[in-house]
Amino acid sequence: PVKNKTFVKLVLSNADFAFSFYKLVASEAMDQNIFFSPISISTSFAMLALGAKSVTLTQILEGLAFNLKKIQEQEIHDSFFQLLHMLNRSDSEFQLSLGNALFIEETLKPVQKFLDDVKSFYESEVFSSDFNNSVGAENQINSYIEEKTNGKIFKLVENLDPLTAMVLVNYVFFKAHWEKPFSTTHTKQEDFFVDQKTSVRVDMMYRKGYYRNYFDEELSCWLVQIPYNGDVVALFVLPNEGKMKQVEDALFKKTVSKWEKFLQ
Numbered sequence: 001p002v003k004n005k006t007f008v009k010l011v012l013s014n015a016d017f018a019f020s021f022y023k024l025v026a027s028e029a030m031d032q033n034i035f036f037s038p039i040s041i042s043t044s045f046a047m048l049a050l051g052a053k054s055v056t057l058t059q060i061l062e063g064l065a066f067n068l069k070k071i072q073e074q075e076i077h078d079s080f081f082q083l084l085h086m087l088n089r090s091d092s093e094f095q096l097s098l099g100n101a102l103f104i105e106e107t108l109k110p111v112q113k114f115l116d117d118v119k120s121f122y123e124s125e126v127f128s129s130d131f132n133n134s135v136g137a138e139n140q141i142n143s144y145i146e147e148k149t150n151g152k153i154f155k156l157v158e159n160l161d162p163l164t165a166m167v168l169v170n171y172v173f174f175k176a177h178w179e180k181p182f183s184t185t186h187t188k189q190e191d192f193f194v195d196q197k198t199s200v201r202v203d204m205m206y207r208k209g210y211y212r213n214y215f216d217e218e219l220s221c222w223l224v225q226i227p228y229n230g231d232v233v234a235l236f237v238l239p240n241e242g243k244m245k246q247v248e249d250a251l252f253k254k255t256v257s258k259w260e261k262f263l264q
């Protein structure tokens with residue numbers, strides 16, 4: 001549920017950042033897969049902004065697509081607090097856990113207000129680490145993340161520089177069941193095309209049934225919505241052959257809003 005106008009500003013800025021960041025990465029990694037969590041990046045850097053001031057503070061927040069003439073720094077942190085409370089959920093239908101942690105060199109003593117604020121706004125845990133003992137610090141961080149992601153991510157960092165002053169980590173764990181399950185008896189190996197010249201054999205799920213879908217004639221792509229149990233859906237964007245760049249260039253809030261309208 002939308003709490004207030006400030007919260008809406010946060011959501012819109014997060015969307016702007018997500019699409020602009022994707023386009024930047026896509027332009028630099030044209031022959032590679034791209035996988036990232038925009039909300040993780042936004043949350044982590046907004047939290048880091050609590051310890052910044054002057055030009056650095058402005059650069060961080062503007063880099064996250066916030067218009068500082070329309071939203072105040074305090075409003076940003078208050079809204080992230082709301083957002084994290086809304087997203088973090090664990091019940092019988094699905095589990096979503098998103099959080100941050102700071103590992104700070106043990107000889108450094110951050111200002112207490114910064115430590116208090118990262119905990120109160122972002123529920124971030126703060127740990128003292130001995131980075132001179134690189135292996136020990138790596139084990140400390142990796143064990144923490146392994147626990148938070150239920151063993152899914154077990155080697156997040158390696159080869160830490162002994163001169164490291166701070167490590168900021170973010171984790172996301174999502175587990176849910178499809179509203180209409182795919183039977184494993186129908187899973188079979190098919191070709192997945194990595195690019196125009198390369199294909200690999202991978203397991204493909206199959207299921208016959210109705211899913212909300214929409215063909216965007218302007219962008220030449222199919223949209224398919226597959227629901228999980230609970231109020232969560234996966235949205236798949238399937239460009240026609242040769243239309244990937246066209247779809248990528250059109251990724252804006254208004255495009256996704258249009259898709260959502262036609263998928264309702």
